[in-house]
Amino acid sequence: MxxxxxxxxxxxxxxxxxxxxxxxxxxxxxxxxxxxxxxxxxxxxxxxxxxxxxxxxxxxxxxxxxxxxxxxxxxxxxxxxxxxxxxxxxxxxxxxxxxxxxxxxxxxxxxxxxxxxxxxxxxxxxxxxxxxxxxxxxxxxxxxxxxxxxxxxxxxxxxxxxxxxxxxxxxxxxxxxxxxxxxxxxxxxxxxxxxxxIDDEFLQVASKPQRLRHETNTVKTIVYAGNIGEGQGLHKIIPQAAEKLGIGYQFIIIGDGGAKGKLLLELEKRQVTNVEVRKPIQRNLLIEEYQKADYLFLHLNDLDAFKKVLPSKIFELATFSSPMIAGVSGYAKEFIEREIRSSFVFAPCDVEAMVQGIKEMNVNKEIDRNEFFNKYxxxxxxxxxxxxxxxxx
CATH class of the missing domain: 3.40.50.2000 (Glycogen Phosphorylase B;)
Incomplete structure (x- = not known):
């Protein structure tokens, strides 16, 4: 044996x-x-x-x-x-x-x-x-x-x-x-x-009709789920973007990590009220949050080492019929722009580019990513x- x-x-x-x-x-x-x-x-x-x-x-x-x-x-x-x-x-x-x-x-x-x-x-x-x-x-x-x-x-x-x-x-x-x-x-x-x-749990979701979003929604939700560490640099982008986007947009952050304190401190300093930080949750509950989101968010800090990586979160987010907003560079940027339809990529920590991209993106557009599902x-x-x-x- x-x-x-x-x-x-x-x-x-x-x-x-x-x-x-x-x-x-x-x-x-x-x-x-x-x-x-x-x-x-x-x-x-x-x-x-x-x-x-x-x-x-x-x-x-x-x-x-x-x-x-x-x-x-x-x-x-x-x-x-x-x-x-x-x-x-x-x-x-x-x-x-x-x-x-x-x-x-x-x-x-x-x-x-x-x-x-x-x-x-x-x-x-x-x-x-x-x-x-x-x-x-x-x-x-x-x-x-x-x-x-x-x-x-x-x-x-x-x-x-x-x-x-x-x-x-x-x-x-x-x-x-x-x-x-x-x-x-x-x-x-x-x-x-x-x-x-892409895991089976997410592929099962992809095979089912997902809810349609409407321009009449008074508040658009932007969901991030995962680690809140120095590598993600959320404290450098989310409080600033939330402040500029205003009350018409709600950030939901689900996760934990070593830089969570920095994020909370920055939110408090700016007195931002349209960001909700939640504890990690199991995948079945996370899927529900993804399905309700108007935008799905991914971000890596502005470090040279991250120009080589391909975050696993990309494959998770691409399963849902919501536009992907990604603050990444290097290989991850190339991959998303090549492989994933209805996505917007901006330079890490570039608040202005992120805000402009979110405002200009059409959240009601029908998204077809079947080719991506079959490949990955x-x-x-x-x-x-x-x-x-x-x-x-």
């Missing part, structure tokens, strides 16, 4: 892109090796948001899919809290694998250390390493950290870890085509581009990616 070690920091029932990507992929992979193999997922107890709690078992067996969920110390979203959390996860995965054998190591990583953990385990077992890279951590951290002293000591260490990790992999999947140039130096590695996709079904992508993984068994 062959054993695949599957590493992902987030897994169902957690609410985040890492969970939404890896939960269905692990199931498809387990189904493909049924009778000849077992997939053991090493993940964490739901921890993405401090304001969202879901029950989950520390150990779960679903046929040949085994899930180990590791409890983390209480934390918020600060850097030291994240370091402690990853250290706990890292050490516990090592402990749980003592005395066991493995045939393949798979790691899905947005922050470098899940990939590095995969490297450590693959070296230990002398087995092949397959990486799924969802973000370029060194690139991002270089933009986010402002202290020259911290950068001086931290970046060389991170780059060394990154080089060791990526060089060891036999296969690296890049979730965004914008990552390709960064990975040119790594020779002898097989690359693929299995992106995020998560299930199709997962089956193709699972096939690319099991070839190394």
């Amino acid at each position: 062959k054993r695949i070690i599957y590493l992902t920091f987030y897994f169902e029932p957690d609410l985040c892109a890492g969970s939404f990507r890896n939960s269905p992929l692990a199931k498809v992979l387990a189904d493909k090796v049924k009778g000849d193999g077992v997939v053991e997922v090493y993940t964490t107890m739901p921890n993405r948001y401090d304001t969202y709690h879901a029950e989950a078992s520390a150990y779960e067996e679903r046929g040949n899919l085994i899930i180990h969920r590791i409890a983390l110390p209480a934390h918020e979203s600060g850097m030291m809290d994240q370091i402690k959390s990853f250290y706990t996860y890292f050490m516990e995965v090592i402990r749980l694998n003592k005395g066991k054998k493995a045939d393949l190591v798979f790691a899905s990583s947005s922050r470098l250390f899940t990939a590095f953990l995969g490297y450590i385990i693959s070296v230990k077992y002398k087995k092949l390493l397959y990486l799924d890279i969802r973000d370029i951590f060194v690139d991002t951290i270089s933009d986010v950290i402002k202290s020259p002293l911290i950068k001086f000591f931290m970046l060389p260490v991170l780059k060394l870890i990154e080089h060791q990790t990526f060089s060891k992999a036999v296969h690296i999947n890049l979730i965004s085509g914008g990552f390709k140039s960064y990975f040119h130096p790594f020779k002898g590695v097989q690359f693929s581009e299995f992106t995020n996709g 079904k998560r299930d199709h992508i997962n089956h193709a990616m699972a096939d690319s993984i099991i070839q190394y068994l």
